[in-house]
Amino acid sequence: MFVIIICMAAVLFMPMLAKVPLALMMHREGTYDNRHPRAQQNRLEGLGARAKAAHDNCFEAICFFAPTVLLVLALDAHTVYTAQLCIAFVLLRLLYLICYWCNWHVARSSVWVLAMGTIVAHFVSLLS
Numbered sequence: 001m002f003v004i005i006i007c008m009a010a011v012l013f014m015p016m017l018a019k020v021p022l023a024l025m026m027h028r029e030g031t032y033d034n035r036h037p038r039a040q041q042n043r044l045e046g047l048g049a050r051a052k053a054a055h056d057n058c059f060e061a062i063c064f065f066a067p068t069v070l071l072v073l074a075l076d077a078h079t080v081y082t083a084q085l086c087i088a089f090v091l092l093r094l095l096y097l098i099c100y101w102c103n104w105h106v107a108r109s110s111v112w113v114l115a116m117g118t119i120v121a122h123f124v125s126l127l128s
Contacts, residue, residue, distance in 0.1 A: 001078050007086035011065045011093065015058040018097055019125055021049040047101065054100035061093055061115070068122045077126055085125075089118040 008123050025048030033040040040076055041052045067108045092115035099108035 001073065003083040004073065004078055004086050006067065007083075007090045008069050010090045011062055014061070014072075014090075014093060014097075015055055018055040018058045020052070021101055022048070022055050025051055047103075048105060050100050054097050056099070059091070063099050064116065064119050065089060070120050072126065074124060075126065079125075081125060082122060085118045085121050092118070 022041065022044075023046055026037070028048070029040065029044075041048075046054055047089065069086060072078055092111050096108060096111045098113060099105075099111055
C-alpha cells in the first residue's frame, strides 16, 4: 500500500513539476506576469505552449488516476500487481511530459495510451 500512496502523491504533485518549464518560458518573455498568468500563458508559442498543455494535462490525469487508486484502496484490492500498475502510470506520465516538452507528438500519444491502459488494467483486475 505504501508504494500506491507514494504514486498517488507523485501524480498529485506532478503539475508542480510540469510548471517549472512553463514558468521558465513565461520569464523568457521578460517578466512573469503574476497578476495575469493565464493570459500570459495563453500567448506562449512553441515550447511555452507545449509546457502549458503538459501542465494542464497533469491535472486531467489526476481525474483518472486518483479515483481508480482510491477505489483499489477502498476495496482493499491492493496487490503487487496494482502497485506495479501505479508505478508504471507514474513513469509513463513522466515520460509523457518529456515527450510533450520535446515535441515528440507520436511518442507522446503512444505513452498516453499506455498510461491510460494501466487505468483500464486496474478495473480489469478489480472485476476479475
